[in-house]
Amino acid sequence: MWRLARVTATSLSRSRRFSTAIPGPCMVHKRGADILHDPWFNKAIKVIRGYDDTGFPLTERDRLGLRGLLPPRVISFEQQYARFMESYRSLEKNTQGQPYGVVSLAKWRILNRLHDRNETLYYRVLIDNIKDFAPIIYTPTVGLVCQNYSGLFRRPRGMYFSAKDKGEMMSMIYNWPAHQVDMIVLTDGSRILGLGDLGVQGIGIPIGKLDMYVAAAGINPQRILPVMLDVGTNNQELLEDRLYLGLRQPRLEGEEYLAIVDEFMEAVHTRWPKAIVQFEDFQMKWAFETLQRYRKRVCMFNDDIQGTAGVALAGLLGSVRAQGRPLTDFVNQKIVVVGAGSAGLGVLSMAVQAASRMAGNSEAVTRNQFFLIDKDVRLYTFSLSQTCIEALYQFYGLVTKERKNLDPAAAPFAKAPGEIMGLKEGATLLEVVKKVKPHVLLGLSGVGGIFNEEVLKAMRESASTKPAIFAMSNPTLNAECTAADAFKHAGENIVFASGSPFENIDLGNGKVGYVNQANNMYLFPGIGLGALLSGAHFITDGMLQAAAECLASYMTEEEIEKGILYPSINSIRQITAEVGAAVLRAAVAEELAEGHGEVGPKELAHMSKEETVEYITQNMWFPVYSPLVHEK
Ligand SMILES: NC(=O)c1ccc[n+]([C@@H]2O[C@H](COP(=O)([O-])OP(=O)(O)OC[C@H]3O[C@@H](n4cnc5c(N)ncnc54)[C@H](O)[C@@H]3O)[C@@H](O)[C@H]2O)c1
Numbered sequence: 001m002w003r004l005a006r007v008t009a010t011s012l013s014r015s016r017r018f019s020t021a022i023p024g025p026c027m028v029h030k031r032g033a034d035i036l037h038d039p040w041f042n043k044a045i046k047v048i049r050g051y052d053d054t055g056f057p058l059t060e061r062d063r064l065g066l067r068g069l070l071p072p073r074v075i076s077f078e079q080q081y082a083r084f085m086e087s088y089r090s091l092e093k094n095t096q097g098q099p100y101g102v103v104s105l106a107k108w109r110i111l112n113r114l115h116d117r118n119e120t121l122y123y124r125v126l127i128d129n130i131k132d133f134a135p136i137i138y139t140p141t142v143g144l145v146c147q148n149y150s151g152l153f154r155r156p157r158g159m160y161f162s163a164k165d166k167g168e169m170m171s172m173i174y175n176w177p178a179h180q181v182d183m184i185v186l187t188d189g190s191r192i193l194g195l196g197d198l199g200v201q202g203i204g205i206p207i208g209k210l211d212m213y214v215a216a217a218g219i220n221p222q223r224i225l226p227v228m229l230d231v232g233t234n235n236q237e238l239l240e241d242r243l244y245l246g247l248r249q250p251r252l253e254g255e256e257y258l259a260i261v262d263e264f265m266e267a268v269h270t271r272w273p274k275a276i277v278q279f280e281d282f283q284m285k286w287a288f289e290t291l292q293r294y295r296k297r298v299c300m301f302n303d304d305i306q307g308t309a310g311v312a313l314a315g316l317l318g319s320v321r322a323q324g325r326p327l328t329d330f331v332n333q334k335i336v337v338v339g340a341g342s343a344g345l346g347v348l349s350m351a352v353q354a355a356s357r358m359a360g361n362s363e364a365v366t367r368n369q370f371f372l373i374d375k376d377v378r379l380y381t382f383s384l385s386q387t388c389i390e391a392l393y394q395f396y397g398l399v400t401k402e403r404k405n406l407d408p409a410a411a412p413f414a415k416a417p418g419e420i421m422g423l424k425e426g427a428t429l430l431e432v433v434k435k436v437k438p439h440v441l442l443g444l445s446g447v448g449g450i451f452n453e454e455v456l457k458a459m460r461e462s463a464s465t466k467p468a469i470f471a472m473s474n475p476t477l478n479a480e481c482t483a484a485d486a487f488k489h490a491g492e493n494i495v496f497a498s499g500s501p502f503e504n505i506d507l508g509n510g511k512v513g514y515v516n517q518a519n520n521m522y523l524f525p526g527i528g529l530g531a532l533l534s535g536a537h538f539i540t541d542g543m544l545q546a547a548a549e550c551l552a553s554y555m556t557e558e559e560i561e562k563g564i565l566y567p568s569i570n571s572i573r574q575i576t577a578e579v580g581a582a583v584l585r586a587a588v589a590e591e592l593a594e595g596h597g598e599v600g601p602k603e604l605a606h607m608s609k610e611e612t613v614e615y616i617t618q619n620m621w622f623p624v625y626s627p628l629v630h631e632k
């Protein structure tokens with residue numbers, strides 16, 4: 001089977017290059033066309049011009065029954081790489097000026113075709129060009145892919161467990177060909193980015209997330225598993241779409257729903273007890289419920305709640321540093337959070353914990369600095385002549401304890417009457433920003449454009465010398481505001497971060513408005529990798545806190561001063577190695593680390609921080625062609 005390619009730690013300085021990996025000989029038990037059709041072993045690629053470029057040396061052709069199945073010319077991996085990149089760049093040129101959706105889907109298709117044919121080359125071009133390709137195989141384009149799923153995927157990826165498979169999952173799980181699985185990303189398609197319920201089409205999210213696990217954390221692509229729990233969909237458009245490939249029924253609810261998740265989790269834990277399970281893009285009520293249900297039974301975490309919380313906390317601490325204030329000044333920051341969903345409440349809960357630890361006071365006291373805005377639905381009755389009309393009125397406003405049907409998960413963050421500076425229950429976002437003058441305005445609402453010109457202008461009166469605008473909703477069109485609008489209306493001295501990537505803004509006179517990507521991609525790969533290599537059976541708040549603190553401390557003073565709160569995506573492998581080390585060392589400190597492979601708990605406990613980073617790095621898979629036959 002495939003061996004982990006070794007990558008020396010020295011190559012993992014903050015520059016990006018990796019030294020050459022030293023592949024071990026790898027036996028393959030397939031022959032002839034079966035090898036060409038297996039993207040894991042295939043060394044041929046099809047470029048746009050339609051002919052095969054092939055990297056199989058003559059020895060392998062003779063010994064693996066490939067002679068005559070390929071054109072005679074053997075070209076190197078580097079030549080194949082250059083050929084693919086040439087095809088990609090010419091696609092970019094030929095589609096210039098076409099609508100964003102057309103261009104990004106065309107780019108996704110050429111990458112997906114390579115993924116289907118030659119995984120080694122696919123992951124190498126992804127790792128080497130992560131800044132260009134992450135927005136295509138991940139956010140924001142992955143949202144478009146999910147919306148157009150039925151017409152896009154050529155080769156099925158991952159596994160699908162549906163409500164019709166009840167009672168069958170324990171046997172189904174053995175249909176997956178890999179004996180070992182390290183990372184599983186699971187969704188039920190109920191809240192795909194800010195696009196809502198996309199049913200079975202949401203499988204694109206686990207696939208994209210796991211591509212980031214391979215690219216950022218060096219998880220071996222033969223040991224990943226994207227999973228869709230298809231429990232139906234409430235998306236009427238999909239139910240009526242004759243091409244829809246999922247169950248044509250409304251979503252399961254209550255115990256029926258949980259029974260499906262339980263059965264899947266039991267099956268996967270039985271076959272791969274050490275696999276890490278990441279829950280992704282579940283609607284809020286199930287996101288919280290499943291996290292509490294499984295986090296003490298399986299090594300799992302919910303990325304939208306916990307991964308996002310860590311990334312946002314790192315950005316909040318960075319925005320304190322950007323004001324030239326000591327980190328402990330975080331407890332004096334006034335923060336407005338728009339969206340009390342799985343992500344928004346996850347962020348609030350981690351931020352309150354961090355602030356109350358810093359201030360040494362109760363979480364109740366600390367909550368004063370946070371203001372939460374979310375939807376409220378009120379029943380109004382009007383009398384019209386003899387008839388009485390009842391109408392449901394939905395609006396978005398400040399969450400206070402006076403709110404009638406307050407979601408229990410949001411209750412801890414509801415303001416008491418005396419804490420709202422004269423504001424009323426349901427005060428609008430603009431009223432809150434004008435009155436509170438917040439240091440930070442953070443959006444996780446899923447609704448594009450709600451940080452409108454008035455709201456952004458009101459942020460000019462912020463109590464902060466560097467007001468922070470975090471428009472974290474995805475994909476791009478769902479961002480609470482664009483980077484250009486933020487710098488234009490809130491002023492040039494803001495710090496800005498968004499969930500989807502925007503280009504930096506040219507402010508004129510040589511000044512640049514730096515745009516950060518506040519996306520959980522900076523943490524989930526390190527959380528998964530650190531938990532995996534630690535051998536811990538659970539992912540604790542302490543491990544997640546360590547991940548967030550590692551990300552928060554990663555940036556240098558000069559980067560922070562420029563308004564750069566997160567690392568460039570080009571250094572995502574370096575930050576992932578450090579986050580993974582922080583998570584592993586937290587597991588050791590909590591005596592949860594049982595080791596991984598030949599490295600036991602004692603060795604882990606004796607590693608210094610630097611040695612832990614190196615250990616993590618040494619275990620990052622890197623794509624190179626391995627010999628498929630022994631030379632002699
Ligand atoms: N940047 C990241 O890393 C990251 C991480 C997780 C989620 N997200 C994004 O955040 C968004 C929300 O994700 P979620 O899981 O919390 O979804 P969710 O559906 O659980 O929560 C969204 C919340 O926003 C509220 N809301 C909607 N419109 C609003 C408005 N105008 N004003 C105030 N509140 C409003 C809803 O009532 C709901 O409570 C999505 O777009 C998602 O893609 C980004």
Ligand SMILES: O=C(O)C[C@H](O)C(=O)O
Nearest residue numbers: 139193281304474519520
């Ligand atoms: O998927 C992402 O880009 C981040 C996050 O998990 C989200 O749901 O938006």
Ligand SMILES: [Mg+2]
Nearest residue numbers: 193280281304
């Ligand atoms: Mg998500």
